[in-house]
Amino acid sequence: MTKKILILLFILIPIxxxxxxxxxxTRGNLNPLPLAVSPLSIDEESRKGFEKILKKENIGSEISNxxxxxxxISGLFNPLDKKAFLQAPDIANLKPRxxxxxxxxxxxxxxxxxxxxxxxxxxxFRLWDVLAAKExxxxxxxTVPNNWRRVGHIISDKVxxxxxxxxxxxxxxxxxxxxxxxxTQRIKKLAIMDQDGANNKFLTLGNELVLTxxxxxxxxxxxxxxxFKNMPRVYLLDIETGTQEVVGDFPGxxxxxxxxxxxxxxxxxFAKDGKSDIYTxxxxxxxxxxxxxxxxxxxxxxxxxxxxxxxxNSDRSGYQQIYVMNNDGSDVKRxxxxxxxxxxxxxxxxxxxxxxxxxxxxxxxIGVMRTDGSGERLLTENYYQEAxxxxxNGRVLIFYRETKTNSKGEGFSAKLWSIDLTxxxxxxxxxxxxxxxxxxxxxxxx
Amino acid sequence: xxxxxxxxxxxxxxxxxLVLSACxxxxxxxxxxxxxxxxxxxTGTDTVEYLADGVPDRVFxxxxxxxxxxxxxxxxxxxxxxxxxxxxxNVVLEGHADERGTREYNLALGERRANAAKDYLMTYGISxxxxxxxxxxxxxxxxxxxxxxxxxxxxRSVTVKAN
Numbered sequence: 001m002t003k004k005i006l007i008l009l010f011i012l013i014p015i016x017x018x019x020x021x022x023x024x025x026t027r028g029n030l031n032p033l034p035l036a037v038s039p040l041s042i043d044e045e046s047r048k049g050f051e052k053i054l055k056k057e058n059i060g061s062e063i064s065n066x067x068x069x070x071x072x073i074s075g076l077f078n079p080l081d082k083k084a085f086l087q088a089p090d091i092a093n094l095k096p097r098x099x100x101x102x103x104x105x106x107x108x109x110x111x112x113x114x115x116x117x118x119x120x121x122x123x124x125f126r127l128w129d130v131l132a133a134k135e136x137x138x139x140x141x142x143t144v145p146n147n148w149r150r151v152g153h154i155i156s157d158k159v160x161x162x163x164x165x166x167x168x169x170x171x172x173x174x175x176x177x178x179x180x181x182x183x184t185q186r187i188k189k190l191a192i193m194d195q196d197g198a199n200n201k202f203l204t205l206g207n208e209l210v211l212t213x214x215x216x217x218x219x220x221x222x223x224x225x226x227x228f229k230n231m232p233r234v235y236l237l238d239i240e241t242g243t244q245e246v247v248g249d250f251p252g253x254x255x256x257x258x259x260x261x262x263x264x265x266x267x268x269x270f271a272k273d274g275k276s277d278i279y280t281x282x283x284x285x286x287x288x289x290x291x292x293x294x295x296x297x298x299x300x301x302x303x304x305x306x307x308x309x310x311x312x313n314s315d316r317s318g319y320q321q322i323y324v325m326n327n328d329g330s331d332v333k334r335x336x337x338x339x340x341x342x343x344x345x346x347x348x349x350x351x352x353x354x355x356x357x358x359x360x361x362x363x364x365x366i367g368v369m370r371t372d373g374s375g376e377r378l379l380t381e382n383y384y385q386e387a388x389x390x391x392x393n394g395r396v397l398i399f400y401r402e403t404k405t406n407s408k409g410e411g412f413s414a415k416l417w418s419i420d421l422t423x424x425x426x427x428x429x430x431x432x433x434x435x436x437x438x439x440x441x442x443x444x445x446x
Numbered sequence: 447x448x449x450x451x452x453x454x455x456x457x458x459x460x461x462x463x464l465v466l467s468a469c470x471x472x473x474x475x476x477x478x479x480x481x482x483x484x485x486x487x488x489t490g491t492d493t494v495e496y497l498a499d500g501v502p503d504r505v506f507x508x509x510x511x512x513x514x515x516x517x518x519x520x521x522x523x524x525x526x527x528x529x530x531x532x533x534x535x536n537v538v539l540e541g542h543a544d545e546r547g548t549r550e551y552n553l554a555l556g557e558r559r560a561n562a563a564k565d566y567l568m569t570y571g572i573s574x575x576x577x578x579x580x581x582x583x584x585x586x587x588x589x590x591x592x593x594x595x596x597x598x599x600x601x602r603s604v605t606v607k608a609n
Contacts, residue, residue, distance in 0.1 A: 183590035209585060211549060225553075230580060232553070253557055253581055256550040269554065271581065274512065274561035276554040297554040313551065319510070320551055343548035357548050383592070386548045402545070409590035437549070 021107055021129050021136075023076050023163045030424070032078040033163070036106035036130075037068040039082070040123065041090035042114045049116035053145050060089070060114045063123065066152025067110060067159070069196060070170045074160065075425030080106055093126060098133040106130050110159060121145045125155050127162055137162050149198055154445055169391040170195060173441045174398065175213045175222055176416060178202060179434035183405070183412040190224060192239065195440075197430045203237065212387075212437050213237075216259040219441035223247065223257040223266050234268045236283070248281045248288055256299045261307045267291070269299040278312055278329075291329040302346045302354075303327070304371070311335075311345040311354050311371075322356055324371060335373030344387050347371070350394035353421075357386040357399075366399050368421065379423040392442045395421050398429065400436040487515055488598035493588045497605060501528045504604040505563060509544070509597070512558040514566055522563055525605055526570030536608040539563050541581045544597035549583060556581030563603040578608060 023033050040060035042050075050059040071077040085092075086100040093111035101109050112125030124140035139158060141151055150171055157168030178191040188210050190203040203222075204210055213224035222237045226244075234247040234254040248254065250270050257268040264283055269276045278291040278301045292298040296316035303310055311324045322336040322345045336342035340360025347354055348368075358365040358378065364385045367378040385401040398418045405412045414436045416429040429438075482490035488506040495503045503525075505518035514522065529535060541560030543552035560579040568574055589596035 184587050186585065211553075211585070232581065252579070253553065255553045269550070271554055271557040274558040274565075276557065297551060297558065299554050300548070300550045313548075315510075315551075320548075341547075343551050359546070359548075362546075384545065404592040405590055407591070407593075409592075409596065412590060 021131070021163065022165065032076055033107055034078045034080055034105050035071065035108040035110065036080050036085060036101055036104065037064050037071070037082075038085060038087070038092045038109065038111045039064045039089045040112040040114045040125065041088075041093055046114060046116035050114075050121070050145060050148075054148060056148075059121075059145075059148055060112075063114065063148055063152040063155070064110070064112070066149060066196070067156045070153065070156035071159065073196070073427060075420060076160075076164065080104055093124075096128055096130075098128075098130050101128075101130045108136075108159075108163065110155070112155075116145075117142075119145070121148055121151065123151050123155070125158075127159055149194065150444070153194070153196075157443070166395065167393045167443065169393050169396060169440070169443065171444045172392060173215075173219065173444070174416070174429070174438050175203075175215055175441070176400075176431070176438040177210060177213065177436045178431070179414050179436060180206075183409070190222070190237070191431075191433075191435070193431070200432055203239070203242075212256065214258050214389075214439040215441045216263045217261060217442055218263060219444060221259075221263075222439075223259060223268075225255045225257065234266065236266070248279075248286075250279075254279075256301065258302055260303050261305050267301045267303065267310065269301070278310070291327075292325075292332070293329070300344045304347045305349055305351045309347075309371075311347055313343045313345060322354065322369075322373070324354075335369070335371070336376075337373060338376055346388055346390060348394045349390055349392055353394070355388040355390065355397055357388065366397060366419065368397075377423070379419050379421070380417075380426060385417070387437055389438050389440045391418075391440050397421070398438045398440055400438060402436075482595060483598050484515075486594060486598055487517075488595075488601070489517065490599075493599050493602075497525065497607070498528050501525055503606070504602045506598060507559055507601040507603075509546070509601065510555070512555070512562045514562055518563075519566060522566045523570060526567050526572050529567070529572050529576065530570075534609075536576045536578070538578045538580050538606045538608045539567075540586075540604045540606055541579065542586060542600055542602050542604070543584050544600045545584045545587065545592070546597060547584065552583035553581050554583075556583045559601070560603045563605070 040063050042060035056062050068079040072079050084104045093113050109128040115122040120142050122142045127137040129136050153171035156170040160168035172195045175192045178189045179186050181187045187206045189206040190210050190213050193200040209227040211225040213222045226235045232253045234257040236247050237244045247266050253271045254268050257266050265280045267280045270279050275295050276297045276299050278298050281288045296314050298314045301310050301312040313320050313322050320341040320343050322342045323334050325332040340358050342356050342358050344357045345354045353368045355368050363381050365378040366380050366388050369376040383404045388397040388399040396418050401417050402414045414434045416435045416438050419426045487508050497503050501524045502521045505521050539560040541556035543555045564577050587600040589599045
């Protein structure tokens with residue numbers, strides 16, 4: 001569903017290898033790069049064609065709005081007000097008058113053109129370095145018109161990658177748990193949406209409690225916990241077909257599932273007789289392996305990106321702390337030694353960091369540490385927040401936050417938030433209902 | 447790299463701020479509130495229902511604990527006596543945690559609490575065949591408050607008739 005629909009037809013001009021403007025991704029939003037996103041130009045005939053199919057008056061402007069919004073929420077760019085633009089979109093795309101763009105302090109400029117050809121959407125865009133008066137990149141895509149939002153996300157990813165030197169994370173989706181109703185009787189449904197909140201869709205009806213959905217590496221399958229028939233078990237859901245199945249045949253609660261980085265196994269906890277251990281199940285041959293064996297609670301397992309190690313939390317020391325072990329369960333080492341409790345460790349897709357939730361003196365923190373436990377950094381503090389999930393480029397964390405209720409027990413809400421690894425650029429992600437347990441997909445196109 | 451240095455300094459300051467503000471927050475003292483808590487275990491009866499006359503349906507736990515208090519053991523002995531008198535009744539022990547923990551750990555903790563109750567019922571002669579354990583973690587609080595008393599009511603194992 002994902003990879004085949006967007007066909008990258010041809011690259012117009014090879015990327016210029018000269019050193020032009022660069023954005024330092026490690027700095028946070030101290031100094032976002034001012035840039036101009038000129039609306040993609042569109043001829044009248046194409047405009048009418050798309051208006052008919054997509055019910056959008058000007059698809060060129062809509063796509064550039066997506067690009068502008070993505071770049072803004074990244075915190076690394078400052079898209080300038082379109083009202084200040086002096087040059088018309090169609091002419092800018094042919095040859096920008098760099099003096100004009102310089103005048104409004106744009107350092108980078110994005111221009112482009114949209115055409116309606118053979119019932120297809122053809123988009124070309126260019127990225128310009130205004131100060132150097134040079135083209136940095138030019139690409140064109142042809143796809144079915146319904147993919148217009150994804151075209152906007154892919155352009156954003158290309159621009160982000162060209163200017164920061166790292167892969168973007170805009171052409172991605174978030175799976176999460178939608179929440180409604182009173183705190184004592186929440187109705188929870190699996191929901192999926194684009195990274196920017198568009199195309200929200202519910203995947204379950206809310207008849208049973210569902211928790212902790214997580215994507216597989218191809219972002220087509222989801223593993224999650226469902227209380228179907230009041231038996232909390234780990235399930236596997238194929239997003240395309242809607243097929244669901246129980247993972248394994250365990251005589252009790254299975255929970256805290258995640259995929260292995262190759263997508264072939266599910267790692268999870270199985271609770272029995274007051275103790276929870278970590279197990280894996282191979283999805284091909286259904287072989288179940290017991291990874292930890294300890295009378296404590298071992299849960300929230302997450303693989304390193306190379307699949308060689310597993311991080312998890314355990315209360316074997318008396319309190320919840322983070323551990324790392326080999327993927328066969330050998331050589332278990334505690335890595336969290338700070339004050340407080342540590343949980344929900346998640347290995348960064350870059351491999352160098354583990355994100356976690358920390359509870360200390362009545363406050364919850366989202367933080368990161370190196371995989372040996374050194375270099376702990378707390379990114380955000382709140383009344384209650386937990387369950388970080390990494391953006392595919394390992395630069396942003398998404399998590400959920402719950403509010404404190406008042407003396408009457410009113411005012412509860414749960415929302416999704418994101419924060420940069422730098423600790424800057426904290427943002428709420430809008431969802432149609434309350435939301436929790438977010439999981440970020442991989443890049444849908446590359 | 448100069449930028450990296452700046453970044454590191456910024457982060458040090460940021461981390462220091464977080465640590466300081468954490469230190470500055472008041473310790474939440476979970477003491478005896480209106481005679482309804484002892485330590486931080488709920489001792490009131492607001493939320494308690496009865497399986498039969500004199501047979502309370504639930505027991506309460508301290509934060510992060512699954513140890514049965516003296517009062518809990520008394521409640522469970524009453525439940526065991528009632529179950530012995532009613533051999534056709536099976537029960538589900540529903541284990542719960544308060545909202546001050548991570549979701550997955552709380553699921554395990556709820557299971558551990560319900561099992562503590564199950565083990566005790568078994569030592570008083572109730573067959574494990576008659577008992578099912580079900581953890582809800584922090585998903586089904588009885589009290590939606592965000593205070594120590596509400597949390598103490600929510601840290602519980604509830605015995606529910608299964609048939």
